[in-house]
Amino acid sequence: MTPALGDVSTVAIVGGGVAGALLAIHLLSASRTVRVRLIERGAAVGRGLAYGACAPHHLNNARTSRMDARLPVSFATWLEAQGAAEDFAPRARFGDYIEDCLQDAILRAGGRLRIIRGEAIDIVTAPSRCVALADGRRIAADVVALATGHAAPAPLLIPGAADGLIANDPWRSEAFADLAPTAPVLIAGTGLSMVDAIMTLNARGHVGDITAVSRRGLLPQTHAAATPDAGLNLIAAGRTPLRALRHVRRIVRHAESAGHPWQCVLDAARSQAQAVWSRWSDAHKRQFMRHLAPFWNTHRHRAPQPLAQTLADMISDGRLRVLAGSIAQINRFGARQEALIRLRRSSHIATIAVDRVLNCTGAARFPESGDGLLRRLVERGIADVDALGLRTVNCALGPRHGVPSTWLYAVGPLTVSEYGDVTAAPEIAAQTEALARTLALRTPDVTLGAEPLGSRALEVLRRAL
Numbered sequence: 001m002t003p004a005l006g007d008v009s010t011v012a013i014v015g016g017g018v019a020g021a022l023l024a025i026h027l028l029s030a031s032r033t034v035r036v037r038l039i040e041r042g043a044a045v046g047r048g049l050a051y052g053a054c055a056p057h058h059l060n061n062a063r064t065s066r067m068d069a070r071l072p073v074s075f076a077t078w079l080e081a082q083g084a085a086e087d088f089a090p091r092a093r094f095g096d097y098i099e100d101c102l103q104d105a106i107l108r109a110g111g112r113l114r115i116i117r118g119e120a121i122d123i124v125t126a127p128s129r130c131v132a133l134a135d136g137r138r139i140a141a142d143v144v145a146l147a148t149g150h151a152a153p154a155p156l157l158i159p160g161a162a163d164g165l166i167a168n169d170p171w172r173s174e175a176f177a178d179l180a181p182t183a184p185v186l187i188a189g190t191g192l193s194m195v196d197a198i199m200t201l202n203a204r205g206h207v208g209d210i211t212a213v214s215r216r217g218l219l220p221q222t223h224a225a226a227t228p229d230a231g232l233n234l235i236a237a238g239r240t241p242l243r244a245l246r247h248v249r250r251i252v253r254h255a256e257s258a259g260h261p262w263q264c265v266l267d268a269a270r271s272q273a274q275a276v277w278s279r280w281s282d283a284h285k286r287q288f289m290r291h292l293a294p295f296w297n298t299h300r301h302r303a304p305q306p307l308a309q310t311l312a313d314m315i316s317d318g319r320l321r322v323l324a325g326s327i328a329q330i331n332r333f334g335a336r337q338e339a340l341i342r343l344r345r346s347s348h349i350a351t352i353a354v355d356r357v358l359n360c361t362g363a364a365r366f367p368e369s370g371d372g373l374l375r376r377l378v379e380r381g382i383a384d385v386d387a388l389g390l391r392t393v394n395c396a397l398g399p400r401h402g403v404p405s406t407w408l409y410a411v412g413p414l415t416v417s418e419y420g421d422v423t424a425a426p427e428i429a430a431q432t433e434a435l436a437r438t439l440a441l442r443t444p445d446v447t448l449g450a451e452p453l454g455s456r457a458l459e460v461l462r463r464a465l
Contacts, residue, residue, distance in 0.1 A: 007443070010141045011036050013038050013147055014144065016038050016045040018095075024105065027440070036109075037141060041117070044095075051091050051094050057203050060304070061220075061302065088223075119134040119135075129144070143408075144407065145410065146373075153361045153364055154361065156327075156359045166357045166359060181206050183208045184209045186358070187213070192301055195303055198311065199310070211320075213326070215325070216324050221299050223302045232268040235275050238279075239279065241287050245292060328342045330354070336353065339352050383399060384398055388417035389416050392417065395410055397409065
């Protein structure tokens with residue numbers, strides 16, 4: 001039995017990062033009457049982890065032309081208005097852009113959008129629906145959308161590690177505190193978070209040896225020059241992960257024979273990835289995550305050429321070493337500490353001196369993330385989980401009895417089980433715009449379409465100048 005859909009007057013969004021901000025903006029555009037309560041526990045709104053805890057040396061991992069947030073003024077146009085057109089812009093710039101667009105939405109909403117500072121700890125369903133905050137406040141809402149974004153990495157537990165050796169949050173300045181310029185550093189993880197950590201070390205004047213280790217020792221691939229999309233029909237050909245892999249490889253060979261780089265094929269696959277993922281069985285999804293996801297991630301989420309060149313130079317100079325393996329333990333000899341690295345497919349154990357271990361293993365998925373709000377929802381049967389995380393249907397959370405919720409939704413990385421790759425701004429923008437239009441159909445006065453571009457676009461551009 002399908003539950004009845006109630007009217008939507010107020011939407012509470014838990015999480016004020018990029019996903020939450022974009023959902024708020026799209027909701028206000030799609031409906032002239034809906035009220036939005038954007039709940040954020042941090043100081044910044046519209047930035048999240050990726051675009052908030054960053055420095056000028058942290059660059060977007062996608063070209064400016066591909067950072068499509070589906071807003072009246074594109075990121076590229078906004079940058080040009082500031083005289084700062086860049087192929088790979090600093091990530092903080094994109095955060096500025098989203099924050100600017102959100103402020104414009106607040107001004108135009110006439111009080112319909114309120115930003116509420118506080119930490120959401122529970123969702124109360126009776127006698128009336130509301131979000132409970134840690135300080136005791138309750139925010140009434142007809143619909144609640146969870147947009148809490150990426151969780152912190154799961155804590156590293158390394159036998160023998162002394163207190164203070166492991167920095168589990170590489171985005172905090174404390175991770176690099178009291179670190180001597182020549183100190184040997186060990187990084188757990190070899191993806192884009194590792195690249196960010198190395199750029200931060202370099203910016204702080206660090207010149208010591210760096211060792212990065214992950215299970216396969218795969219580094220992010222590099223962006224090629226801008227190329228046209230390749231002809232790719234992954235939806236029809238990718239009925240299983242193995243078939244998808246074979247099809248992509250075949251198209252890559254064709255592209256390279258025509259003088260095009262493999263990157264153009266992966267860019268084409270990106271636009272079809274969610275549709276392919278949705279057609280796979282749960283067993284196929286688990287198969288992909290176990291065997292192919294590391295390779296997809298390093299080819300799909302690539303490093304800008306300047307950063308990739310920095311890594312290559314450091315490897316060539318011997319300052320950076322990348323290993324495939326796992327950190328077995330830490331041995332202490334007085335004030336000196338050594339890490340034992342168990343190398344992949346080898347009986348050899350590598351020993352390296354280490355003064356700091358940076359945890360760059362990537363965001364933890366629920367339930368490993370330990371999110372208290374999600375845990376309470378699952379314990380009460382309001383939400384459910386599968387092998388990949390929260391179970392959703394068109395962003396609606398699915399409780400244990402299998403009927404999708406009509407009032408509780410999730411967007412962004414929380415929906416990886418349903419959507420697969422939903423971590424970058426363009427995918428999140430498309431998802432939040434679609435959910436906003438769905439919810440707008442249940443509001444008393446529906447606009448179903450963005451406001452005319454003229455006034456909004458001009459205002460955002462005026463604020464950018």
